[in-house]
Amino acid sequence: MNHEIPGDAAWSVPVRAGRTVTLTALADGANATVLIIGADRLDRLNIPDTLKSQMSARIKPGMVLMSDRGLALATVIASTLDWHDCLTGALPDRLLLLELTKHGFGEADLHGCIHFFSKVAVADDPRASLAYVPDHAHAGDTVTLRADQDLLIFVSTAPHALSDGPAAGVAVQLESPSHVEDPVLREEAVRALRLTRELIA
Amino acid sequence: MTITATTVALDSVVEAGDGALVSVPAGGRLRIVDLHGNQAVDTLFYDAHDIDNRYSAFDTIREQRAVFLTTGSRLISTRLDELAVITDDTCGRHDTVGGACSQESNVIRYGEFTRHQHACRQTFLRYGAQAGIGQRQLTHNINFFMNVPVTSTGGLTFEDGLSAPGKYVEVTASRDLFALISNCPQVNNPCNGWDPTPIQLLGWW
Numbered sequence: 001m002n003h004e005i006p007g008d009a010a011w012s013v014p015v016r017a018g019r020t021v022t023l024t025a026l027a028d029g030a031n032a033t034v035l036i037i038g039a040d041r042l043d044r045l046n047i048p049d050t051l052k053s054q055m056s057a058r059i060k061p062g063m064v065l066m067s068d069r070g071l072a073l074a075t076v077i078a079s080t081l082d083w084h085d086c087l088t089g090a091l092p093d094r095l096l097l098l099e100l101t102k103h104g105f106g107e108a109d110l111h112g113c114i115h116f117f118s119k120v121a122v123a124d125d126p127r128a129s130l131a132y133v134p135d136h137a138h139a140g141d142t143v144t145l146r147a148d149q150d151l152l153i154f155v156s157t158a159p160h161a162l163s164d165g166p167a168a169g170v171a172v173q174l175e176s177p178s179h180v181e182d183p184v185l186r187e188e189a190v191r192a193l194r195l196t197r198e199l200i201a
Numbered sequence: 202m203t204i205t206a207t208t209v210a211l212d213s214v215v216e217a218g219d220g221a222l223v224s225v226p227a228g229g230r231l232r233i234v235d236l237h238g239n240q241a242v243d244t245l246f247y248d249a250h251d252i253d254n255r256y257s258a259f260d261t262i263r264e265q266r267a268v269f270l271t272t273g274s275r276l277i278s279t280r281l282d283e284l285a286v287i288t289d290d291t292c293g294r295h296d297t298v299g300g301a302c303s304q305e306s307n308v309i310r311y312g313e314f315t316r317h318q319h320a321c322r323q324t325f326l327r328y329g330a331q332a333g334i335g336q337r338q339l340t341h342n343i344n345f346f347m348n349v350p351v352t353s354t355g356g357l358t359f360e361d362g363l364s365a366p367g368k369y370v371e372v373t374a375s376r377d378l379f380a381l382i383s384n385c386p387q388v389n390n391p392c393n394g395w396d397p398t399p400i401q402l403l404g405w406w
């Protein structure tokens with residue numbers, strides 16, 4: 001299935017384990033803020049655990065997105081960009097909250113999210129100062145995730161909180177490939193995938 | 202420190218691996234003292250009158266345009282309210298990206314042998330329960346005294362602390378707060394200098 005989310009909108013979609021989700025920027029400067037909730041409808045994407053177990057301050061291909069309780073939610077299989085911001089939060093977003101509410105969730109479930117297609121550069125100064133990079137994503141840029149358990153994925157196309165550019169649309173394509181090879185992963189990510197496959201996938 | 206006994210509302214030691222839930226009224230000052238040095242103190246803040254209005258690590262980072270916390274950092278909630286401000290800091294900087302250790306994340310990072318070691322999120326759940334703070338209410342915390350360098354190339358590591366015996370950090374509450382604290386028991390990385398130690402909590406209000 002293929003769905004185009006216009007700019008400044010929100011959408012949610014269930015994704016079965018094994019399926020892939022490809023997000024495509026429909027204009028320069030697009031942003032897709034994504035929250036993920038796992039199969040048991042409680043276990044959320046945990047950005048700090050995802051980052052510290054893979055020694056990264058950004059989301060890039062070859063990373064497993066990990067849950068609060070140490071399971072693999074999804075694997076970043078491929079992307080035309082090697083930096084997706086996850087450090088700068090989203091402004092309160094009424095439409096995203098409504099999508100959560102549709103599935104029985106609420107404000108308490110808001111957690112760190114990924115801002116696909118956005119980059120906020122980190123300076124090597126004493127505070128690790130941040131600066132939004134305005135020319136990072138271009139129309140046609142993509143990122144593909146493989147669901148490693150049954151997921152609910154929430155997407156907001158509100159502009160990045162540090163951007164002063166216009167909102168842009170994002171296309172979401174769901175596919176059911178027979179098998180998706182694991183990318184090269186760190187040992188921690190392999191462990192999360194193995195546990196997830198043993199327990200629930 | 203020249204403070205008369207009557208103004209001290211709180212003075213307690215939290216042993217390594219233990220925690221606390223502290224009610225801090227608006228205007229109150231909460232000081233956390235790293236008694237022995239290099240001790241991570243995992244901390245969450247909640248609006249005492251509405252716990253869904255809670256500390257947001259990534260909104261705080263965005264609003265100050267910088268990753269590390271120190272004096273002057275405004276601790277921002279999910280609704281963009283100012284919960285507290287760091288008003289004194291003799292350590293220099295604190296982490297809010299690294300999250301809290303949990304039994305489950307320990308297994309992923311270090312292996313199955315850590316499955317039943319004590320962890321911060323156990324402490325958060327234990328002490329949070331009396332304020333209605335459960336799994337859904339846990340969020341990404343501050344790690345006072347912890348050193349998690351983030352680099353311009355997008356790297357992130359846990360390194361030996363910058364703290365030392367007696368260093369402290371102080372926050373002033375901008376509204377009535379719960380401070381949920383776990384004195385981290387982690388022994389598998391250098392965040393506690395491989396040896397978790399007690400901290401002191403001091404409060405004036």
Ligand SMILES: [Zn+2]
Pocket residue numbers: 243301302303320321322385386387
């Ligand atoms: Zn800990």
